[in-house]
Amino acid sequence: MNDNSETxxxxxxxxxxxxxxxxxxxxxxxxxxxxxQRFTKALEALTENRAKKYTFKPSNRTVWIVVGRERDYLxxxxxxxxxxxxFYFRVLDKKIHxxxxxIAQKIARNLNWHDNIEEVDELYDTLMNEWxxxxx
Ligand SMILES: [Zn+2]
Numbered sequence: 520m521n522d523n524s525e526t527x528x529x530x531x532x533x534x535x536x537x538x539x540x541x542x543x544x545x546x547x548x549x550x551x552x553x554x555x556q557r558f559t560k561a562l563e564a565l566t567e568n569r570a571k572k573y574t575f576k577p578s579n580r581t582v583w584i585v586v587g588r589e590r591d592y593l594x595x596x597x598x599x600x601x602x603x604x605x606f607y608f609r610v611l612d613k614k615i616h617x618x619x620x621x622i623a624q625k626i627a628r629n630l631n632w633h634d635n636i637e638e639v640d641e642l643y644d645t646l647m648n649e650w651x652x653x654x655x
Contacts, residue, residue: 523616525553525554525616525617526599526616526617528549528553529550529553529617529622529625530625532546532549532550533625533626533628533629534629536626536629536630537629537630540630541630542626542630550622554617554619554622556619557617557618557619557622558619558622560619560623561619561620561622561623561626562623562626564585564586564619564620564623565623565626565627565632565633568633568634569585569586569587569623570583570584570585570623570624570627570632570633570634571583571584571585571586571633571634571635571636572627572628572633572634572635572636573636573637573638573646574635574636574637574638575637575638575639575640575642575643576637576638576639576640577640578640578643580640580643582594582595582646582647582650583595583596583624583627583628583633584650585620585623585624587603587620591650592620592650593647593650593651594620594621594624596621596624596625596628599616599617599621601618601620601621602650602651603618603620605618605619606618606620606621
């Protein structure tokens with residue numbers, strides 16, 4: 520399996536899920552087959568409402584956070600970047616393309632399965648520093 524096939528399959532499934540408003544049984548099975556434990560963890564994060572979309576006003580900059588057991592993970596969807604150890608060690612190593620936070624974020628965005636939090640732009644730097652600090 521090459522590096523891009525995970526993203527391609529996930530994007531395809533997300534598109535279907537967005538159209539249906541839910542994940543079909545077939546797609547749940549596909550996701551589980553493809554990601555295994557990572558999908559289980561992503562789904563757990565979603566059902567526990569741990570995906571948060573921050574929108575900073577008035578600039579409308581957005582930042583995604585997945586709240587973890589020990590800390591929060593900062594996700595930059597466009598760059599497919601995450602601040603977790605999994606991402607750092609394995610994704611950069613090209614062993615695994617997507618960590619479970621990125622999987623959760625993609626599903627959350629397509630199914631609108633996340634909290635929306637609004638903050639003022641003045642807090643952007645402070646919060647970003649806070650989130651980035653937890654990087655290895
Ligand atoms: Zn991650």
